[in-house]
Amino acid sequence: MTQTQHNLQSVQAETPEGTAPAGPTTGPLTAEELQLSARNHSMPLEAMRRDVTPPGLHYVLTHFDIPDIDATSWHLLIGGAVERSLELSMAALHKDPAITVPVTLECAGNGRSLLSPRPISQPWVLEAVGTAYWTGVPLAYLLGKAGVLPSAREVVFTGADAGIQGGVRQRYARSLPIREAMRADVVLAYSMNGHELPPQHGYPLRLVVPGWYGMTSVKWLESIEVVTAPFTGFQQHVAYRYQDSADDAGTPVSRIRVRSLMVPPGIPDFLTRNRTLAAGPVLLQGRAWSGEGAVTGVEIGIDGAWLPAQLEKPLGGFAWRKWTLPWVAEPGEHVLSCRATDATGATQPLEQNWNYQGMANNMVQQVRVTVA
Secondary structure: OOOHHHHHHHHHHOOOOOOOOOOEEEEOHHHHHHHHHHHHHOOOHHHHHHHOOOOOOOEOOOOOOOOOOOOOOOOOEEEOOOOOOOEEEEHHHHHHHEEEEEEEEEOOOOHHHHOOOOOOOOOOOOOEEEEEEEEEEEEHHHHHOEEOOOOOHHHEEEEEEEEEEEEOOOOEEEEEEEEHHOOOEEEEEEEEEEOOHHHHHOOOEEEEEEEHHHOOOOOOOOEEEEEEOOOHHHHHHHOEEEEEEEEEEEEEEEOOOEEEEEEEOOOOOOOOOOEEOOEEEEEEEEEEEOOOOEEEEEEEOOOOOEEEEEEEEOOOOEEEEEEEEEEEOEEEEEEEEEEEEEEEOOOOOOOOOOOOOOOOOOOOEEEEEOOO
8 A cells, every 4th residue: 555545544534424535535435426326327247248238238427417408409619720610500410421430438437436545436336338339420520621720739529518526617528639639530429329319428419539538528519629728627637637646736537448347157146246156167258448459368367367368359449349268167266357458568457556536447357256
């Protein structure tokens, strides 16, 4: 344990009963965290048996409220450092060229509740992920129509959802560097898995940025502004940072770190979710993904011994990849794990990589099973 973590635990031990901790804690879930977990939902791990996640099983994080938007009167505004501003209706967007991209989206806070001490926010365990086919207009196409000026540095995306976070009244907004915004696979999506976007997934239009954590893919999109200086909005400059402490300015969260997850084998106990399965042949399976490079390998740990899994072809460059491993389960207690490696050489860590906001905890998953 680092000195920073020790100090945080000491501070939280002095938090008065009945009040929310001001920072990371080793205590039980707070009422605020329970409220967040009731509003947002994760993907059941058994949904990874499917190549594509149905909208109702795909993870959802809503920072504020889900806006009630009338698509017939809605318009997208594109302006800032461009040659010509655009105001586009949904009807106009549907006439533009469209692409469909399979993308695995993961919340940057996935795995937060497994950290110790635990940062106070949405208490994700492991399941804040999902893969879908997103259809819409390439962002680069619309920026090309607007004519981005040479002085442009970033593109700011603002949604219709509004609220207060960190004492700041705001609309949810994030930015991308110009080079990322001009990628051919970044899409302004109006369709998910071949159907109109559900309200919780950003109806009528959302941004989808393959390879980046989900906070970048702004939902309920209302405006796009090309800017000549770095964007310093709350969700960019304060939230979604790798920090060692509250006073650390930190570095920005961006691309998804390599991760693999296993479909827990057997059947669960209702309350504990502990797994039980019969002795004999079992096909272990799961998915692996990374926003920094193609997944090149997955290893399965069985009681500490690592074996290579078989990889199937991924759905796309930034969509998860299925892995399998046959296992002959012998009676007794076992611990199963999986860890992925990507083309950059990055491998999932066996121990937590703690940070103050609880971002990008891609520590190896462990599944405890009883074979009887």
